[in-house]
Amino acid sequence: MTVMLFVAGCAGEAKEPRANEKPARSAAPAAGGKVLGQQALQRATVTGKDLPGRDFDALPGPARADSAPVMPAVCRPVADAVALASPLTPKARLRQVMSALEGDHGGSMALASYTPDQAAEIIATLRTALRSCTAFTPVYGFAYEGVTALPDPGLGNESVSFRLLQLVSLDGEEPLKVPVTVTAVRVGTTMATFQSANTRRDGQAVVPSDVVSKQVTKLTEATP
Helix, strand or coil: CCCCCCCCCCCCCCCCCCHHHCCCCCCCCCCCCCCCCHHHHHHCCCCCCCCCCCCEEEECCCCCCCCCCEECHHHHHHHHHHCCCCCCCCCEEEEEEECCCCCCCCEEEEEEECCHHHHHHHHHHHHHHCCCCCCEEECCCCEEEEEEEECCCCCCCEEEEEEEEEEECCCCCCCEEEEEEEEEEEECCEEEEEEEECCCCCCCCCCCHHHHHHHHHHHHHHCC
8 A cells, every 4th residue: 555645744852842932822621531551542543444445554653742843833733733743742642544445535644642631732722723824834844835724523522624735845846735634533532633635636635534433433432
């Protein structure tokens, strides 16, 4: 399976922005529910057994904070969601690539469990950032523009969805504008983030709805 991943920047050690570059924080009530460890998160992750015909490939990496600065800083929560990065150190994390089927564009996804207050803060901060973020440039990787919040998909305990364009520029040529769509869902203390890119550029990127629905169901069952 060949899937091209588009991320806001390279994952690395978390870096704090300078004092005058911190993204806005949003007050949010703490999330409830069980905090999933690595093994529990693995068991609650959607796989090809759940969705025959859909392939999933794990993306290795430690469970750590790997948010990277962007300009302007108000867009950092948006960039984190696009890159499947963790702004805070998660208790457990799993990331994987999902294949495309007719009607969608596949993409990549991440599950990360946090303490109750952290999970609520992350999605609230993303929602706040989407009110003012329109374009950003990460320290590493391609720039993005056209950030547009979409209607709340009404998933899990809280959910946010948005689209944007990745500016893929090579050898000084006019950048290609690749549509990207991201959906972030909080289920209890776990954040599930799904990202799809339409490399054919023949319309908006479509996140696989069957993957999102099944993943939210499995997390709900694992988080009483």
